[in-house]
Amino acid sequence: MEKVRMLSTLGLMGAMRSLSSAFEAASGIHVDADFAPTLALLKRLRGGEAADLVILTREGLDEMIGEGRVVADSAADLARSYVGLAVREGAAHPDIASEAALRQALLAARSVAYSRLGASGVYFAQLIVRMGIAAEINARATIVEQGFTAERLIGGEADLAVQQISELKQVRGIEVIGPVPHELQTPAVFSAGRMVDAQQAEAADKLLSYLALPEVVPVLRQSGLEP
Incomplete structure (x- = not known):
């Protein structure tokens, strides 16, 4: 089975667990996911850890785009969190x-x-x-x-x-x-983007498109996020 490697901030762990299963059933692509706080993920990515897709706070994703690690026009805001x-x-x-x-x-x-x-x-x-x-x-x-x-x-x-x-x-x-x-408070915005050196770029793009579908909205809401 085709795989896509995703590093995601903890804030989306609940939603992404169920969305990953639904995406796998629909696409036949397995999501190999790892969850940690954004600051910990930034450190790992700067240390050279490989991933196809990342979900970080918007600020974190912008830093990765600025450093040339994430494709700028792949960036998509997924959810707002309080x-x-x-x-x-x-x-x-x-x-x-x-x-x-x-x-x-x-x-x-x-x-x-x-x-x-x-x-x-x-x-x-x-x-x-x-x-x-x-x-x-x-x-x-x-x-x-x-x-x-x-x-x-x-x-x-x-x-x-x-x-x-x-x-x-x-x-x-x-x-x-x-x-x-x-x-x-200023709500945190969680955003996704494809890594510049993604091994599975096509699979990452499919997952990004899937996360933009309207049926994802109720799953986000249920896990305490605002789309």
Whole structure:
């Protein structure tokens, strides 16, 4: 079976798992996928790791285009993603509807789990500085190097987990409270592109075309993303 090698940001893991199966059934092309935070993927690509297709944050993809690694006119924006908060299943949902409420909820948490490498973690680190509560939050934060922050809710390491909503939804046994108030965030845009040195350029183009189809939209929505 023909294969296409895809490196994708964690934010699209849920959606891409089901979309890859549907694409394989329709095209007979197997998607060999690897998921990691954008910053980790950029490092791997700069280190010479081979791929046919990449899905990164728009900023990350633009860097790869600028470095001549991704074909500029292959770039396509797939989805928009908001950062949200989650609690362990059955736990009370704090009010996070306004900046003041969010501030109170964060300060009241025993520990807040957020990621170091993901776009959401970079954003959250800046947000708490802007809100003037960075020292208090970081003194007892649970920093996740890579992977899903909501996993830290299961074992009770943290009371609140912060990440892209699409990533929070990957973890069982948790409940997403909702997004950080929209006026406090700039949504991350996830974009796909074909690598300049793709071994399977034709297969990569077929997958890119497939991801632009209207039937992909409900799958993105279900996984917590906005098309």
